């Protein structure tokens with residue numbers, strides 16, 4: 117069977133009827149228009165999505181910056197809920213904090229009735245999205261509370277505000293769960309994975325700030341405990357000194373006085389004896405013993421006075437530092453110069469005692485650690501503060517010792533100054549050696565307890 121193949125040759129194709137031609141043209145135009153519209157709307161949707169993501173990234177970046185700048189936690193939570201609501205176009209947003217194992221507190225919120233933030237609490241019932249997230253440990257999306265079988269009766273707050281859709285994520289750091297961040301709308305909305313990712317990024321920034329605050333609180337607690345401990349140590353040290361001084365003065369002093377009286381009696385009796393009976397050596401021995409007792413009494417008196425900051429009480433800070441410098445030089449052979457301001461104001465005993473003890477400890481350190489030839493003590497009053505500087509020309513304190521203040525001596529110096537609202541700086545001097553500079557306000561902001569002030 118033969119097959120006839122008709123080939124289209126230019127000019128030979130038969131013309132379609134005119135109506136059919138018009139129809140075909142019209143449908144081609146329609147097709148072009150429809151696909152153009154679809155293309156445009158796809159492109160617009162893609163552009164919108166891109167713009168949305170850019171907005172989300174900008175929001176997370178802005179929040180991260182606030183966190184880096186050390187914003188207070190409450191301020192950051194409030195900034196976060198506003199940012200989330202605006203960026204997602206949500207009607208409401210909130211951070212619920214887990215305040216007890218089974219209670220959530222509305223810690224920060226956007227769009228809720230006035231008076232709810234900081235007051236509204238709810239349990240961890242599985243019928244709240246927050247409770248659900250906490251129990252499951254995962255983010256949650258509710259497209260419509262009315263039809264979602266997981267939440268037959270949503271929490272009162274959501275009900276009162278006519279919430280239809282929700283999305284929430286956990287705020288969790290390495291040590292545990294702080295709470296939940298949630299966004300809510302009053303009209304139906306399908307929160308997508310992008311929205312959840314954005315919420316989680318915000319929650320992560322919040323979590324790092326929560327952790328930073330937790331660490332800062334712990335540090336502050338430890339510092340306060342350390343300060344309380346060293347304060348008690350200083351008080352105990354001063355009380356101990358007074359007790360030893362009292363015992364030295366009262367008991368040892370009285371015993372020595374009694375011994376002295378006996379020796380006097382012996383001296384007199386020996387003197388009254390017949391020359392044949394007495395020997396010169398015996399009298400000499402009694403006189404020598406008596407002068408030894410005199411010497412011991414003077415030493416005991418000096419020790420008792422030192423323990424009670426005697427020179428300070430009698431002479432004031434400037435002269436007491438002068439005495440201390442002279443004694444240091446005699447004892448150690450290290451030359452000591454004391455330079456005092458021409459006019460020193462009258463100082464409260466707490467201030468004078470603290471500076472005197474700091475100078476004593478600094479001088480002891482020079483003798484023990486510096487290997488110095490010379491030390492200069494400088495006391496100045498300028499403006500509203502008093503400055504005491506002790507500078508040696510020794511080997512210089514090493515940075516670790518100066519920074520950490522591990523020894524009790526340096527710790528005590530810092531503590532004494534800080535009890536008066538001042539501070540101590542311990543460092544190598546520009547020309548070598550060690551410089552200990554103490555600055556305290558002339559009107560102390562925190563005055564030591566009377567125990568320490570004596």
Ligand SMILES: Nc1ncnc2c1ncn2[C@@H]1O[C@H](COP(=O)(O)OP(=O)(O)OP(=O)(O)O)[C@@H](O)[C@H]1O
Pocket residue numbers: 481482484485486508510511512513514517518521522523524525526527550
């Ligand atoms: N003037 C100084 N020159 C060099 N090193 C110093 C000087 N003062 C302190 N140091 C260093 O700082 C350390 C800490 O001093 P700190 O007074 O706290 O403790 P310490 O003198 O060793 O013991 P203590 O608790 O009996 O005072 C010293 O061990 C020493 O290494």
Ligand SMILES: [Mg+2]
Pocket residue numbers: 477480481523524525526
């Ligand atoms: Mg010391």
